[in-house]
Amino acid sequence: GQNIDQPTEMTATEGAIVQINCTYQTSGFNGLFWYQQHAGEAPTFLSYNVLDGLEEKGRFSSFLSRSKGYSYLLLKELQMKDSASYLCAVRGAAGNKLTFGGGTRVLVKP
Amino acid sequence: DARVTQTPRHKVTEMGQEVTMRCQPILGHNTVFWYRQTMMQGLELLAYFRNRAPLDDSGMPKDRFSAEMPDATLATLKIQPSEPRDSAVYFCASAPWDNEQFFGPGTRLTVL
Numbered sequence: 001g002q003n004i005d006q007p008t009e010m011t012a013t014e015g016a017i018v019q020i021n022c023t024y025q026t027s028g029f030n031g032l033f034w035y036q037q038h039a040g041e042a043p044t045f046l047s048y049n050v051l052d053g054l055e056e057k058g059r060f061s062s063f064l065s066r067s068k069g070y071s072y073l074l075l076k077e078l079q080m081k082d083s084a085s086y087l088c089a090v091r092g093a094a095g096n097k098l099t100f101g102g103g104t105r106v107l108v109k110p
Numbered sequence: 111d112a113r114v115t116q117t118p119r120h121k122v123t124e125m126g127q128e129v130t131m132r133c134q135p136i137l138g139h140n141t142v143f144w145y146r147q148t149m150m151q152g153l154e155l156l157a158y159f160r161n162r163a164p165l166d167d168s169g170m171p172k173d174r175f176s177a178e179m180p181d182a183t184l185a186t187l188k189i190q191p192s193e194p195r196d197s198a199v200y201f202c203a204s205a206p207w208d209n210e211q212f213f214g215p216g217t218r219l220t221v222l
Contacts, residue, residue, distance in 0.1 A: 033210065042201060042213035043153070087153065096141055096208040097166055100153040 002026045004101035006088050011107045012078055020073045020086050020104045028093025034062050034073045035087040037103065043087055047073070075106070083108045112136045114214035116202050122220045128190040131217045133202030134183055142185045143203040143211060144170075144177055153201070159185065192221045 003025040012018040024032070031050040035043035049055055049064035049071060061074040075082055085103040092099070115134045123129055135142045143158040157167035162179040170177065174193070179185045189196055199218050203211040 030208075042215050044213070045210040048210060091208075095158075095160075095165060096143075096205055096211070097155060097158065098211065099155070102152045 002090055002092065002099035004088055004090055004099060006086075006101040006104045008102065009105045009107070011109060012075075014078055014080060014108055014110050016078050018075045018078060018106060020075070020088075020106070022071045022073070022088035022101055024069050024071070024088070024090050024101075026069075026090050026092060026099075029066060029090065030093055031091040032062075032064055032071050033089040033091065033098060034060075034071075035089060035100075036084050037087060038084045046086075078108050080108050080110070082106065114202055114204050114212055116200075116214040116217050118217060119215060120218045120220075122222065123192055124222050125193055126191040127221075128188065129192050129196075129219060129221075131187045131200055131202075131219075133185040133187075133204075133214055135185065135202070135204030136212055137183075139204035139206050139212070140182075141205045141207060141211075142179060143201075143205075144185070144187050145201040145203065145213075146198045147201060147216075148198045156187070156200075189219075192219075194221045197221050 006022045034046040037043040047062040054063045059076045064071045085105045087103045088101040089098040144156040147153045156170040157177040176188045199216045201216045202214040205211045
């Protein structure tokens with residue numbers, strides 16, 4: 001089975017940086033995804049890591065350490081529109097089945 | 111602008127009634143997923159299909175839920191009979207093979 005942990009809520013100030021951690025324990029691993037979900041909307045894809053290291057995409061970066069079962073999503077130069085839930089999801093060894101964490105709600109304050 | 115579509119967007123029904131939710135995946139995507147999201151349980155996978163064949167429905171209560179893909183442009187999720195605990199947002203997502211999943215806008219179901 002899969003067990004995925006991430007903090008429930010974080011608060012940060014506009015223009016600052018926030019790091020959302022995700023730890024996982026899985027019976028198989030074939031990639032880790034981060035999704036953003038605004039209230040009342042569908043999740044949208046942010047990033048994908050399958051190898052160790054940092055993937056950068058504009059203001060967002062995602063890091064993976066497979067040996068530690070650990071990932072983080074880094075949001076830089078925070079904007080008010082970044083207030084949303086961020087979901088960490090792990091893909092198991094076979095197929096495209098994702099198991100999602102409970103999500104981290106990020107609140108950006110002026 | 112290709113996107114997953116779902117109907118209806120909102121559904122209020124009474125306990126015991128049948129509910130059918132529909133999803134049109136993005137053209138060319140061969141993998142389709144049904145998820146349920148609640149405050150308590152988060153986002154849970156109910157079932158998924160590849161090339162219209164069911165691959166995994168282990169997350170779905172078999173006694174009342176059923177999922178099908180009558181053709182490549184339509185996926186359905188049925189609940190019969192519905193219960194108040196089925197109240198949730200149901201998302202459909204599609205993907206080309208094992209790439210990232212694109213989610214539809216969801217169906218918000220309320221069972222009274």
